[in-house]
Amino acid sequence: MNLTVKTYPNNTAPKLTYDVLIENQPDGTVKATLLSLPDCQGLGNTETEAIEKLSQSLQTRLETAKIVTLEIEPPQTENPWMKFAGMFKDDPQFDEMLAYIEADRRELDAQMERYYQQLDAENETK
Template identity: 60%
Template sequence: MISFSPSTSSNSDASKLTYSVLIESEPDGKFSAVVLGLSDCKSYGKTENEALENLQQLLQKRLQNSRIVTLEIDSPQTDNPWLKVAGMYKDNPLFDEVLADIEAERRKLDAQMEEYYQRIDAEDGVK
Protein backbone atom coordinates (compact mmCIF):
# COMPACT_ATOMS: atom_id res chain seq x y z
CA MET A 1 0.00 0.00 0.00
CA ILE A 2 1.29 3.43 -0.93
CA SER A 3 -0.12 6.53 0.67
CA PHE A 4 0.88 10.14 0.75
CA SER A 5 -0.20 13.17 2.62
CA PRO A 6 0.31 16.77 1.59
CA SER A 7 2.46 18.82 3.92
CA THR A 8 0.12 21.55 4.99
CA SER A 9 0.59 23.67 8.04
CA SER A 10 -0.54 27.08 9.15
CA ASN A 11 2.50 27.47 11.40
CA SER A 12 5.04 29.69 9.63
CA ASP A 13 8.01 27.81 11.18
CA ALA A 14 6.68 24.48 9.93
CA SER A 15 6.58 25.82 6.36
CA LYS A 16 10.32 26.53 6.34
CA LEU A 17 12.53 24.02 4.58
CA THR A 18 16.11 23.28 5.49
CA TYR A 19 18.68 22.10 2.95
CA SER A 20 22.29 21.02 3.29
CA VAL A 21 24.39 22.92 0.78
CA LEU A 22 27.89 22.15 -0.47
CA ILE A 23 29.90 25.29 -1.23
CA GLU A 24 33.03 24.86 -3.31
CA SER A 25 35.69 27.22 -4.55
CA GLU A 26 35.93 26.93 -8.34
CA PRO A 27 39.23 27.11 -10.29
CA ASP A 28 38.22 30.49 -11.76
CA GLY A 29 37.97 31.98 -8.25
CA LYS A 30 34.18 31.91 -8.14
CA PHE A 31 32.05 29.78 -5.83
CA SER A 32 29.46 27.11 -6.52
CA ALA A 33 26.64 26.09 -4.21
CA VAL A 34 24.71 22.85 -4.72
CA VAL A 35 21.91 21.34 -2.64
CA LEU A 36 23.00 17.91 -1.43
CA GLY A 37 20.67 15.33 -2.87
CA LEU A 38 19.43 17.72 -5.57
CA SER A 39 22.39 17.94 -7.92
CA ASP A 40 20.38 19.93 -10.49
CA CYS A 41 19.97 22.74 -7.93
CA LYS A 42 23.31 24.45 -8.39
CA SER A 43 24.31 28.09 -8.62
CA TYR A 44 27.45 30.18 -8.91
CA GLY A 45 28.63 33.49 -7.55
CA LYS A 46 31.67 35.71 -7.13
CA THR A 47 31.44 35.12 -3.35
CA GLU A 48 30.03 32.37 -1.16
CA ASN A 49 27.15 34.64 -0.14
CA GLU A 50 26.31 35.44 -3.74
CA ALA A 51 26.31 31.74 -4.66
CA LEU A 52 24.00 31.02 -1.70
CA GLU A 53 21.66 33.89 -2.55
CA ASN A 54 21.46 32.69 -6.17
CA LEU A 55 20.75 29.16 -4.96
CA GLN A 56 18.03 30.40 -2.61
CA GLN A 57 16.33 32.24 -5.48
CA LEU A 58 16.60 29.14 -7.67
CA LEU A 59 14.99 26.97 -4.99
CA GLN A 60 12.21 29.46 -4.31
CA LYS A 61 11.42 29.64 -8.03
CA ARG A 62 11.44 25.85 -8.30
CA LEU A 63 9.13 25.43 -5.30
CA GLN A 64 6.59 28.01 -6.53
CA ASN A 65 4.91 25.42 -8.76
CA SER A 66 5.66 22.42 -6.55
CA ARG A 67 4.46 20.90 -3.34
CA ILE A 68 6.07 18.60 -0.84
CA VAL A 69 4.28 15.44 0.22
CA THR A 70 5.17 12.61 2.54
CA LEU A 71 5.26 9.24 0.82
CA GLU A 72 4.69 6.14 2.91
CA ILE A 73 5.30 2.68 1.46
CA ASP A 74 4.63 -0.62 3.23
CA SER A 75 7.72 -2.79 3.27
CA PRO A 76 7.36 -6.30 1.88
CA GLN A 77 6.72 -8.96 4.49
CA THR A 78 9.56 -11.45 4.75
CA ASP A 79 9.80 -14.38 7.12
CA ASN A 80 12.60 -14.18 9.62
CA PRO A 81 14.59 -17.42 9.16
CA TRP A 82 15.55 -17.47 12.84
CA LEU A 83 11.92 -17.77 13.93
CA LYS A 84 11.83 -21.34 12.60
CA VAL A 85 14.43 -22.48 15.17
CA ALA A 86 13.93 -19.97 17.98
CA GLY A 87 13.00 -21.72 21.21
CA MET A 88 13.13 -25.22 19.77
CA TYR A 89 15.23 -26.49 22.72
CA LYS A 90 13.41 -24.63 25.51
CA ASP A 91 11.92 -27.82 26.96
CA ASN A 92 15.04 -29.96 26.54
CA PRO A 93 16.24 -31.10 30.00
CA LEU A 94 19.88 -30.87 28.85
CA PHE A 95 19.60 -27.23 27.71
CA ASP A 96 20.85 -25.70 30.98
CA GLU A 97 23.75 -28.16 31.04
CA VAL A 98 24.75 -27.22 27.48
CA LEU A 99 24.61 -23.51 28.36
CA ALA A 100 26.82 -24.13 31.39
CA ASP A 101 29.35 -25.98 29.21
CA ILE A 102 29.37 -23.12 26.71
CA GLU A 103 29.92 -20.56 29.48
CA ALA A 104 32.76 -22.64 30.98
CA GLU A 105 34.45 -22.95 27.59
CA ARG A 106 34.08 -19.19 27.02
CA ARG A 107 35.68 -18.44 30.41
CA LYS A 108 38.56 -20.81 29.56
CA LEU A 109 39.14 -19.11 26.20
CA ASP A 110 38.93 -15.65 27.80
CA ALA A 111 41.56 -16.66 30.38
CA GLN A 112 43.85 -17.98 27.63
CA MET A 113 43.51 -14.73 25.70
CA GLU A 114 44.17 -12.65 28.82
CA GLU A 115 47.32 -14.69 29.48
CA TYR A 116 48.39 -14.22 25.83
CA TYR A 117 47.88 -10.43 26.00
CA GLN A 118 49.86 -10.21 29.25
CA ARG A 119 52.72 -12.14 27.64
CA ILE A 120 52.68 -9.81 24.59
CA ASP A 121 52.68 -6.75 26.87
CA ALA A 122 55.58 -8.15 28.86
CA GLU A 123 57.58 -8.81 25.67
CA ASP A 124 56.86 -5.27 24.48
CA GLY A 125 58.14 -3.94 27.80
CA VAL A 126 61.48 -5.79 27.30
CA LYS A 127 62.14 -4.23 23.86
Protein backbone atom coordinates in the same frame (compact mmCIF):
# COMPACT_ATOMS: atom_id res chain seq x y z
CA MET B 1 1.92 -1.30 2.54
CA ASN B 2 0.24 1.74 4.06
CA LEU B 3 1.08 5.09 2.56
CA THR B 4 0.30 8.53 3.94
CA VAL B 5 1.00 11.81 2.18
CA LYS B 6 1.02 14.97 4.26
CA THR B 7 0.42 18.24 2.46
CA TYR B 8 0.39 21.74 3.90
CA PRO B 9 -1.43 24.81 2.63
CA ASN B 10 0.95 27.41 1.20
CA ASN B 11 0.63 29.72 4.22
CA THR B 12 1.25 27.07 6.92
CA ALA B 13 4.07 25.00 5.44
CA PRO B 14 6.91 24.35 7.88
CA LYS B 15 10.18 26.17 7.26
CA LEU B 16 12.54 24.04 5.19
CA THR B 17 16.26 23.71 5.68
CA TYR B 18 18.69 22.41 3.11
CA ASP B 19 22.33 21.35 3.16
CA VAL B 20 24.39 23.28 0.63
CA LEU B 21 27.77 22.33 -0.81
CA ILE B 22 30.00 25.37 -1.40
CA GLU B 23 32.83 24.90 -3.93
CA ASN B 24 35.46 27.36 -5.09
CA GLN B 25 35.80 27.03 -8.85
CA PRO B 26 39.12 27.19 -10.79
CA ASP B 27 38.04 30.44 -12.43
CA GLY B 28 37.65 32.15 -9.03
CA THR B 29 33.87 31.91 -8.83
CA VAL B 30 31.93 30.07 -6.14
CA LYS B 31 29.33 27.36 -6.80
CA ALA B 32 26.58 26.53 -4.29
CA THR B 33 24.83 23.19 -4.83
CA LEU B 34 21.77 21.94 -2.99
CA LEU B 35 22.81 18.46 -1.82
CA SER B 36 19.29 17.05 -1.93
CA LEU B 37 18.77 18.43 -5.46
CA PRO B 38 22.18 18.39 -7.18
CA ASP B 39 20.81 20.03 -10.33
CA CYS B 40 19.78 23.09 -8.28
CA GLN B 41 22.85 25.33 -8.21
CA GLY B 42 23.89 28.93 -7.90
CA LEU B 43 27.09 30.51 -9.24
CA GLY B 44 28.54 33.80 -8.03
CA ASN B 45 31.69 35.78 -7.42
CA THR B 46 31.35 35.28 -3.66
CA GLU B 47 29.91 32.63 -1.39
CA THR B 48 27.06 34.95 -0.41
CA GLU B 49 26.22 35.70 -4.03
CA ALA B 50 26.27 32.00 -4.96
CA ILE B 51 23.94 31.16 -2.05
CA GLU B 52 21.58 34.01 -3.00
CA LYS B 53 21.41 32.75 -6.61
CA LEU B 54 20.84 29.20 -5.36
CA SER B 55 18.03 30.46 -3.13
CA GLN B 56 16.44 32.34 -6.05
CA SER B 57 16.73 29.25 -8.23
CA LEU B 58 15.08 27.10 -5.56
CA GLN B 59 12.30 29.64 -4.98
CA THR B 60 11.56 29.69 -8.72
CA ARG B 61 11.51 25.92 -8.83
CA LEU B 62 9.18 25.66 -5.81
CA GLU B 63 6.68 28.12 -7.33
CA THR B 64 5.65 25.46 -9.83
CA ALA B 65 6.07 22.47 -7.55
CA LYS B 66 5.17 21.38 -4.06
CA ILE B 67 6.84 19.42 -1.33
CA VAL B 68 4.95 16.65 0.44
CA THR B 69 6.00 14.37 3.27
CA LEU B 70 5.69 10.70 2.49
CA GLU B 71 5.29 8.27 5.38
CA ILE B 72 5.59 4.60 4.53
CA GLU B 73 4.97 1.85 7.06
CA PRO B 74 7.59 -0.86 6.82
CA PRO B 75 6.28 -4.24 5.72
CA GLN B 76 5.48 -6.63 8.55
CA THR B 77 7.96 -9.45 8.29
CA GLU B 78 8.52 -12.38 10.56
CA ASN B 79 11.75 -12.46 12.51
CA PRO B 80 13.98 -14.91 10.58
CA TRP B 81 14.99 -16.66 13.81
CA MET B 82 11.39 -17.53 14.68
CA LYS B 83 11.39 -20.50 12.33
CA PHE B 84 14.00 -22.10 14.61
CA ALA B 85 12.23 -21.33 17.90
CA GLY B 86 11.20 -24.53 19.65
CA MET B 87 12.61 -26.83 16.99
CA PHE B 88 14.25 -29.05 19.66
CA LYS B 89 11.37 -29.07 22.16
CA ASP B 90 10.60 -32.75 21.53
CA ASP B 91 14.22 -33.89 21.12
CA PRO B 92 14.94 -36.51 23.84
CA GLN B 93 18.62 -35.49 23.91
CA PHE B 94 17.97 -31.78 24.37
CA ASP B 95 18.32 -31.79 28.17
CA GLU B 96 21.50 -33.84 27.89
CA MET B 97 22.91 -31.34 25.40
CA LEU B 98 22.06 -28.40 27.70
CA ALA B 99 23.81 -30.15 30.60
CA TYR B 100 26.89 -30.68 28.40
CA ILE B 101 26.92 -26.98 27.42
CA GLU B 102 26.57 -25.91 31.06
CA ALA B 103 29.43 -28.18 32.15
CA ASP B 104 31.64 -26.93 29.34
CA ARG B 105 30.82 -23.33 30.23
CA ARG B 106 31.66 -23.94 33.89
CA GLU B 107 35.03 -25.44 32.89
CA LEU B 108 35.83 -22.49 30.61
CA ASP B 109 34.85 -20.04 33.37
CA ALA B 110 37.11 -21.90 35.82
CA GLN B 111 40.01 -21.78 33.36
CA MET B 112 39.55 -18.02 32.90
CA GLU B 113 39.40 -17.52 36.68
CA ARG B 114 42.67 -19.42 37.10
CA TYR B 115 44.23 -17.36 34.29
CA TYR B 116 43.21 -14.04 35.88
CA GLN B 117 44.44 -15.19 39.29
CA GLN B 118 47.79 -16.06 37.71
CA LEU B 119 47.97 -12.61 36.06
CA ASP B 120 47.18 -10.91 39.36
CA ALA B 121 49.88 -12.95 41.13
CA GLU B 122 52.45 -12.03 38.46
CA ASN B 123 51.54 -8.34 38.69
CA GLU B 124 51.90 -8.38 42.49
CA THR B 125 55.43 -9.79 42.24
CA LYS B 126 56.55 -7.05 39.84
